Amino acid sequence: MTQTAVPGVDPQxxxxxxxxxxxxxxxxxxxxxxxxGHEEIVDGVLTCLFVGGHALLExxxxxxxxxxxxxxxxxxxxxxNRIQFTPDLMPADVIGTNVIMENDxxxxxxxxxxxxxxxxxxxxxxxxxxxxxxQSALLEAMQExxxxxxxxxxxxxxxxxxMATQNPLEQEGTYPLPEAQLDRFFFKLVVNYSNRAELRMxxxxxxxxxxxxxxxxxxxxxxxxxxxxxxxVIIAPHVQDYAIRCVLGTHPQGQFAVPMVNxxxxxxxxxxxxxxxxxxxxVRALLDNRFHVSFKDIKDxxxxxxxxxxxxxxxGEAEGITTDxxxxxxxxxxxTTIEAELAAGRV
Numbered sequence: 001m002t003q004t005a006v007p008g009v010d011p012q013x014x015x016x017x018x019x020x021x022x023x024x025x026x027x028x029x030x031x032x033x034x035x036x037g038h039e040e041i042v043d044g045v046l047t048c049l050f051v052g053g054h055a056l057l058e059x060x061x062x063x064x065x066x067x068x069x070x071x072x073x074x075x076x077x078x079x080x081n082r083i084q085f086t087p088d089l090m091p092a093d094v095i096g097t098n099v100i101m102e103n104d105x106x107x108x109x110x111x112x113x114x115x116x117x118x119x120x121x122x123x124x125x126x127x128x129x130x131x132x133x134x135q136s137a138l139l140e141a142m143q144e145x146x147x148x149x150x151x152x153x154x155x156x157x158x159x160x161x162x163m164a165t166q167n168p169l170e171q172e173g174t175y176p177l178p179e180a181q182l183d184r185f186f187f188k189l190v191v192n193y194s195n196r197a198e199l200r201m202x203x204x205x206x207x208x209x210x211x212x213x214x215x216x217x218x219x220x221x222x223x224x225x226x227x228x229x230x231x232x233v234i235i236a237p238h239v240q241d242y243a244i245r246c247v248l249g250t251h252p253q254g255q256f257a258v259p260m261v262n263x264x265x266x267x268x269x270x271x272x273x274x275x276x277x278x279x280x281x282x283v284r285a286l287l288d289n290r291f292h293v294s295f296k297d298i299k300d301x302x303x304x305x306x307x308x309x310x311x312x313x314x315x316g317e318a319e320g321i322t323t324d325x326x327x328x329x330x331x332x333x334x335x336t337t338i339e340a341e342l343a344a345g346r347v
Contacts, residue, residue, distance in 0.1 A: 017286055020226045024050065024287065026217040030075035034212045035068050036205070037198040044189040044304055045072060045163065051279040052227045053186025054142055054162040056308060063191045065165040066125055073121045074214035079157065081119035085130035091137035098150045112150060117141050120157055120220065124164035128174045135181055138162065142184040159223050186276050188308035233282035235293040240278065242336050243298045247274045249330040250310050260329045264316030269309040276305035295336045303327045
């Protein structure tokens, strides 16, 4: 597909942007062979991939969360491991451990046996079923892309991408993810029910012997090249300031907090939220054949980047308020220019 050149953009950069869109659409098309609908979720997962972030998918059983992640893994020429999180899973089952091995000469020595975390794509299925001790085994890997085991630091192969799933309904036998781990997920994506037409297509595919062949269409080098390109997209100071004020708008009693935040939130979003919003908005700009971020890009990604980084207070939970409701109000009520803030008397 021929792309329209953007005036003033270096032809080499334009070619890189065109390649980014082709690869993005190619992966998207491969996933669509197996997954019906959920376009917003697929876009969110691909955004995480192309910025080097991690994705948390939440939804009731049977909505295709695991199938989506498996389909993505099949479309990428990367190493893939799946970890089924259970209450009896131990940290060593995730990162690996030292074991005594005997060589041909009969000498014994400790040898490190790598766990399933040593992959490029890791599916942490039902992550909230494991104990906090085991959940914490992922913290270093997700943030530093390395694992410390047996007193030695071992780097993980790039790109490294964790996709986790969790069921929001069951409470017995589950352990809520700590805030420190939630903050390390780039996006939290809420998977909803399929509609009538989508369910019909799902049945046609799954009850008629329909076979799906997903082919790998992109490798590690191209993914990392696209991640570098995303970082080079320009964001104007006033657009960046809007993203900052959206994040600060979630801080109760803060300078930019809206009344709903002061009433229903206990904890606001962290600086990682601003980083996630900015990088995700740059992906949106590239997909639209632009090399600058718009206010709309910020608004489109803000909720997914912040919904898992804020905490409701008791009143908010008692009133049935959701984090999405609060964040939508923040995004809607935060003016896009500092002049509007001045006029509102909030600066």
